[in-house]
Amino acid sequence: LDLDFNSLYPSVFSGIFNKNNPYTNNRIYQAGGVTSYFKCTSNSSKQKARDIIMSSDRYTDKGQLFCVKIKGHIDEKHINSHINFAPIWRKLTYNNSVEQIGEFMYNKMKSQRLTVDKPTTKLTALLSTHNQFMCFTNYILWFLIDYCNFIIDDIDSIALFDKHLGFESFACTMMNKRQDAISQHNDTKSLYYKQILNSAFGGEGQKNVKFDQISFNNARQTSLKQLKQDHKATRKLSDNILNSDSEVIEETQYMVSESPRQFKCNKPLKEAVFTLDNSKFCYLNFVYNFLYTCIDMDRVHFCNMDTDSMYLAIAGSQIEEWLPWDNCTVAEEKKLIGITTESQGKNIVCLAPKCYSLYKGNEQNDDIVSLVNRMKGVSEKKANLTTNDYIKYLNEGCNINVTTNNLQMKMGVMSMISMEKSALTGIHNKMVILSNGCCAPFMYGISADHYLIDQ
DSSP states (O other): OOOEESSHHHHHHHHHOTTTTTTTGGGEEEEEEEEEEEEEEESSHHHHHHHHHHHGGGGSTTOEEEEEEEEEEEEEHHHHHHHTSSSSSEEEEEEHHHHHHHHHHHHHHHHHOOOSSSSSEEEEEEETEEEEEEOHHHHHHHHHHSSSSSSHHHEEEEEEEEEEEEEHHHHHHHHHHHHHHHHHTTTHHHHHHHHHHHHHTSSSHHHHHHSSSSEEOOOHHHHHHHTTTTTTEEEEOOOOOOOSSSOEEOOEEEEEEEEEEEOOOSOOHOOOOOOOHHHHHHHHHHIIIIIIHHHHGGGGGEEEEEEEEEEEEEEOOOOOOTTGGGGGGSSSSGGGEEEEEOOOEEEEEEEEETTTEEEEEEETOOOOOEEEETTTTHHHHHHHOOOOHHHHHHHHOOOEEEEEEEEEEEETEEEEEEEEEEEOOOOOSSSOOOOSSSSEETTTBBBBGGGGOOO
């Protein structure tokens, strides 16, 4: 079952009343100007910061917005309650070592000649800050403390902000226009308003620094780019092409990857930071205050998660005989509590984050019907991968490559560049992967070999 959140970012920064939000009088406020900032260098200053964080005003419209840098962990007595869905979503720098990611995935990465035993930084789900200072905004921290048994170990600094609801009218107007476009079946107009909403809070400015700038150059241009500090990698694409008179008609082409050290952001970073953190708060609020309280979670397994969607595997169906879906048509769809069912099927194969196949049928009976195929970094239309490819990798562990074609204009000449990319590798090093395919979160001070499979 694929659940998709309804315009999560606009819903967060708009400040619309939501009774499912227990804080600041059921509204999510956005950060305004900085009113105060101080380092917590003494016991008195640390206690002052704790008083601000734990103030009972957080349930009223007097609640103080803040961003705090802290160390903390989930109470050890409640680890088992959160290990299936670790609630601390932060970037962590760690080594791709056998002690960290486990022997199963370590050997798989080595067999595919991928980098191991070197530091990497990934966004992952944690049960503590791993003895590092990490930044949290007020809503996500309040939720972790009140619902996830989070304990603050140390406080480094805290910044206080004014709060406002200045984006409410803009977000409501744009969302209404998008809904009108959807009702008119105008996909282009709907996508236009969606992009306006999703880029309004400045999140794209943060993302720009994460992507390399790629250019296609001749030998001379490539040699100049390699002298820059921004240079990251160079790949040769083609050799000189000669005519019958041995004259060069097309020079050797290189692909140069540069990692920019600076990027431009036209919107305040605090808006992006608060919106991204508040969206995680809404996600966790849905899981802990709806799924965990309304559904028998012993029958539910989290297969795959993204920033605004989740795939759930549900064992059995106790209502199927009372709801004959095959003979029904949907007249009108209501997005209850801000989510909708985007797709559903009988089976799913999840190889890695953003790499999965949802299908119905049985591979043994050869009646598989693909519903959704996803692979990160590869166009599903160009790759022509089928569900059988996902199942083949799952059973045999073989790497599946695809050839992608891109058009490139150079000096008035259009060229087609073919590149072979790894489409299905099954590499997932954001968590500990056990030999039976189960994923477990990184735990501070505990190596991967401490996880045991109960036979």
